[in-house]
Amino acid sequence: MFLLVCACVSGVAQAASSTPVTSEHDVATLVTDQESVSPGHPLGVGLRLQLQPGWHTYWLNPGDAGEAPTLKVTASGGASGESGPIAWPTPVRISEGGLMSYAYLGDTLLPAIVTPRASGAGPVELKAHAEWLVCAQVCVPEQGDFTLTLPQGAGDASPEAGLFHKAASARPLPSPFAAAVSSDGVLSLSGAGISGASVKDAWFMPQDSAAIDQVASQPVSISGHTVSLKLAWAKGYHPGAPLSGIMVLKDAAGNESPLWVTAKFGTAGASAGAVAPGFLRMLGFAFLGGLILNLMPCVFPVLAMKALALARMGGEGRAARLSSAAGYGLGVIATFVALGAGLLVLRAVGSGLGWGFQFQSPVFVLLVCWLVFLMALNLLGVFEVTTGSIGQDVAPRSGFVGDVLTGVLAVVVATPCTAPFMGVAIAGALAGPAWAAIVVFAGLGVGLAFPYLVLAGVPALARAMPRPGAWMAVLRQALAFPLLLTCVWLAWVMAQQAGPNGVLVALCGAVLLGGGAWAFGASQAAAMRDGPSGRWRGAAAAFVLAVIGVSVVGMPRLGAVAAATPSDGTQAFSESALAAARASGRPVFVDMTASWCITCMVNERVALDSVPVRAAFARGQVAYLKGDWTNRNETIGAFLRAHGRDGVPFYIYYPPHGEGQVLPQILTPSLVVQALGGAR
Structure with missing residues (x-):
């Protein structure tokens, strides 16, 4: 059993170290590399852990168990700023009980950088919160709040500066050698500085704990100017993405040289444009995932519209059917590609977003809820969507643009679902090169659109469709109710994200939008009876846009609701x-x-x-x-x-x-x- 210890001590320190947080297992202190703060110049801050013998804490990748420390430092007063990420020193390997840990022992410093901006003439107060896990036979989570006040000055070195120099010398250097990893797990470094005389041993510590079997042996081979390690991929891991981590080279004298490597997938010397092994499998998974997505409950609302479109196609010619299918397929595939490109851009700027990320925004959920509500009102005949201009026939028309928009909507409402095969395909796509990711997302779109394309393109299936008739009006109205149920579900999601106020905004907005839709429908009826009524249509449209605008502006003020407290064990x-x-x-x-x-x-x-x-x-x-x-x-x-x-x-x-x-x-x-x- 874990011993749960929480040490929370705050104190104002003198010099360049804070009041320590002390437990039975270690002493934790916030230290700086300077005795004073010079605004605009980097200030080294760090969590110093003085661990008792037999105890250790963890690296960025803790290994098969454990948890990485966290440190956040905020400067205020005469200068302001926040710390960047921890500059991790190279850890040691601890293999015990069939598990591998990457850890720090003894007196350890986890450094970071704050570059404070001038905000006054007084002293600078540094406040820090850190969490770390220490382990021996048992593991103990610890945390500390630290306060350290420094004057403004020239930034002279502190007595603790030597700790920062030691930590900097322990950091891995960027590898000057070409790195590659193959599908069978051979990690290779190649360069003129590598030889059998200069390298006697090597090992690799991955950044991603899920990439390799970390406790497995890593046989070393040296041939010419290349050193290779045979790694064992972790169970369930699908290689294909670059592999990053620390590769330590050890010479005959026992000196260790840690290098940070990012190994491209494929054999050494492979062209950058080569298709990685497993890419076709990811593409196949994407197609199957998109195909199965048609059966997932989140796509049911759009299936209602597709069913209505298929019913209409029963009385149309081959050209019209193919045009409708092409429009729908274009909308689906283009939207999937746009989503994939958006995720790649967000990942490139450091975001950790994943599939369905847009539904984590209450504003997006609100807008989709209202859109689906308006679609339901349209199916019930409250108003019609036309392609004609004012004064033309106001009867509803289908067209290529409408088919494209239906495809767009299908993808938007499908994103809360993850069908079988989709998870592996999306993760593999986002981990690989950008062009491959775009192709995989397009494969998802082809899978989702495929049944509709087949129904429209195969003459025998098209002939089997029922002919249009009066029954279509009844079907159209009946299909509105799945959409209304979708609105209920989206309102429930709003309740989880933004609380009762979010639901109130959604319901009040729906009532007002319903009024605007009714006014718009009334203007359409008047146009059929009395001629054009553009003023009323414009007023109704402006009313709808005003409701959306005011509500969206107000939505950010609704705070996110904390995750519900789990119950029942x-x-x-x-x-x-x-x-x-x-x-x-x-x-x-x-x-x-x-x-x-x-x-x-x-x-x-x-x-x-x-x-x-x-x-x-x-x-x-x-x-x-x-x-x-x-x-x-x-x-x-x-x-x-x-x-x-x-x-x-x-x-x-x-x-x-x-x-x-x-x-x-x-x-x-x-x-x-x-x-x-x-x-x-």
Whole structure:
């Protein structure tokens, strides 16, 4: 069992070190490399951990267990600013009990940089919050709040500056050698400085804990000017992305040279444009995922519109059918490509967003809710969407542009769902080169549009469609009710994200939009009866836009609601909670979910909340950790990416001993019970 210790001490320090936070296992201090602050110039700040013998803390990638330390420093007073990321020194490897850890021992400094901006003439107050995990036979999560006040000055070196020099010398240097990793796990460094005389041993510590079997041996071979390690890919990992981490080269005298390498996937010397092994598999997964997405509940509202369009096509010629299918397919594929490009851009600027990220915004959920509500009113005949200008026939018309927009909407409402095969395809796409990612996202679009393209393009299927008639008016009105149910679901998502005030905005806006739609429909009826009535149409449209504008401006003031407190033995997910449960010897079930993910909700109702599964959890004393990704959460996003996923649902079961077992995205009670019993 974990010993849960929380040491929270604050104090104003003198010189360049804070009042220490002391526990039985270590002494923690905030230190700086200067005795004074010079605004506009970098100031080294760091968490100094003086660990008792036998205890250790962790690197950026803690290994098979553990948790990386965090440090945030804020400057205020005479100068202001925030610290950047930790500049991680090279860790040591600790292999114990079939697990590998990357750790720090003894007197350790985790440094960062603050570049304060001048904001006054007085002293500068540094406030820091840090969290870290220390382990020996047991693991103890600790945290500390530190305060350190420094005068403004020339920035003379402090007595602790030597600690920063030591930490800087321990950081890995950027590798000057060409690096490549093959599909069978051979990691190679090549360059003129490498030879059998200069390198006697080597090992690799990955940045991504999910990439390789970290405790497995790494056989070394040296040939000419190339040193190679044979790595074992981790179970469930799909190689294809560049592999980053620290490669340590050791010479005959025992001197170690840590190098930060980013190895491109493929054999050494492969052209940059070569297709990586596994790319075609990712493309196939993308097509299958898009195809299965047609059966997911989140796409049902658009299926209603597609069913109506198919009914209309029964009486149209081949050219009209192909035009409709081409428009729909273009809308679907273009929107998938745009989503993929957007995710690539956001990832490039440091965002950790994943599939379905737009539904983490209450404003986006609100706008989709209103759009679907207006679609339902349209199907009920409250107003019509026309392509004619004022004074022309106001009867509803279909057209190429309408088909394209239907395809766009299909993708927008499909993003809360992750079909089987999609998770692997999207994660692999975002990890690879940009061109391959765009092709994979286009493959998702082809899969989603494929059934409609087949129905429109195969004459035998087209002839089997029923002919248009009076029944279509009844079908059209009936199909409005799935859309209204979608609005109810989106309002519920709003309640999880923005609380009761968010639901109030959504409902009041829907009533006002309904009034605007009714006025617009009345103007259309008047135009048919009395001639053009552009003024009334313009007023109704302006009213609708005003409602949307005012509500969207007001939405950011609605604070995000904290994730609901889990109940019934469920614990909120965190890396420390996972590490504590695994260290205690209990089996662990991790459930990554979101309120806007319909697949997640169905899995909960059908499988995870069922009597057999709950009984199996209780019988096996399984720790149930639930990660709620309804609102953006970087911890959950990082966990998903570490396991090769970019969306929810995601389920993984950790037996008391051994590797975690990833479960399918569609669950049944028997499947979960079998996983709990079979992985013991």
